[in-house]
Amino acid sequence: KAGVTQTPRYLIKTRGQQVTLSCSPISGHRSVSWYQQTPGQGLQFLFEYFSETQRNKGNFPGRFSGRQFSNSRSEMNVSTLELGDSALYLCASSFLWTSAYNEQFFGPGTRLTVL
Amino acid sequence: GDSVTQMEGPVTLSEEAFLTINCTYTATGYPSLFWYVQYPGEGLQLLLKATKADDKGSNKGFEATYRKETTSFHLEKGSVQVSDSAVYFCALSPNTGTASKLTFGTGTRLQVTL
Numbered sequence: 001k002a003g004v005t006q007t008p009r010y011l012i013k014t015r016g017q018q019v020t021l022s023c024s025p026i027s028g029h030r031s032v033s034w035y036q037q038t039p040g041q042g043l044q045f046l047f048e049y050f051s052e053t054q055r056n057k058g059n060f061p062g063r064f065s066g067r068q069f070s071n072s073r074s075e076m077n078v079s080t081l082e083l084g085d086s087a088l089y090l091c092a093s094s095f096l097w098t099s100a101y102n103e104q105f106f107g108p109g110t111r112l113t114v115l
Numbered sequence: 116g117d118s119v120t121q122m123e124g125p126v127t128l129s130e131e132a133f134l135t136i137n138c139t140y141t142a143t144g145y146p147s148l149f150w151y152v153q154y155p156g157e158g159l160q161l162l163l164k165a166t167k168a169d170d171k172g173s174n175k176g177f178e179a180t181y182r183k184e185t186t187s188f189h190l191e192k193g194s195v196q197v198s199d200s201a202v203y204f205c206a207l208s209p210n211t212g213t214a215s216k217l218t219f220g221t222g223t224r225l226q227v228t229l
Contacts, residue, residue: 004158035217043204043219056216090158104217106151106158 002027004093004107012113018079021110025072025093031055032074033104034066037088046089049074050096078112086114117142121205121220128227134192136223138179138205141186146207148172148181148188149217153202162190162203195227 005024013019025032034046045058049068066076072093078085088111092104122137140148147166151159163172168183177192188205205220 033217042221043206043217045216045218048216058216092159103161103164106160108156108158 004091004105006089006091006107006110008110009108010111010113012115013081014115015081015083017081018077019081019112020075020077021089021091021112023074023076023091023093023107025074025091026105029093029095029105030072031094031096032068032072033092033094034074034076035090035092036060037090037109038084038086043090046076081114083114085112087112117146117207117209117218119205119207119218119220121203121223124202124222124224126223126225128195128225130197130227130229131194132227134190134195134199134225136190136203136205136225138188138190138220139186140188140205140207142207142209142218144209145183146209148179149206149208150177150179150188150190151204151206151219153204153222155201159204195225197227197229200225200227 007022031050033048035043037043047066048056052068063079068074088109090109092106094104118141120139149164150162152162153159163174165172165181171180179188179190202222202224204222206217208217
């Protein structure tokens with residue numbers, strides 16, 4: 001069974017631009033969560049989508065948004081990029097809504113660098 | 116709010132040494148607790164979990180016991196291998212509707228040498 005895939009793996013953008021990252025969950029998984037990983041702040045939850053609906057959202061500004069398609073693939077978008085948005089963005093999928101009883105499987109991440 | 120505190124790394128051990136990585140948490144209610152591992156260039160992998168007090172999670176020789184009285188979930192392994200070199204994250208999730216909102220510790224880098 002293929003794992004969680006994320007594209008692109010690496011991305012370089014400049015301040016003020018916007019970016020879209022893509023995540024394809026494991027086949028059959030309906031929940032997708034996004035996390036930001038930085039050296040300073042560590043791993044922080046961005047949002048979770050289940051059946052095309054946002055279920056939970058972390059404490060990030062409105063520049064960070066996401067969506068989920070009917071095939072469970074998800075995209076996240078960051079508008080008006082700032083230097084501090086440079087991070088590894090991790091996507092995780094789960095069969096049902098994520099909980100202690102439904103394990104999250106993480107993808108390898110997209111490394112975003114903002115210049 | 117919820118928080119997880121892990122011991123600072125890096126932790127450097129010789130092969131076959133005993134490993135302990137401390138983790139304590141602050142949370143309301145009765146969270147579930149996890150240890151994740153991240154190998155270089157990869158995403159996170161679930162190592163083990165415990166969903167209630169006194170539960171012991173175990174996998175690949177690693178163990179951790181959910182101690183509610185000390186709000187701790189320390190990771191242990193009796194004999195580490197070079198292949199265990201990675202970053203280890205302690206995490207919790209509330210057993211509520213926001214269960215997807217994993218709260219992670221800062222991670223502890225483990226380096227095992229021959």
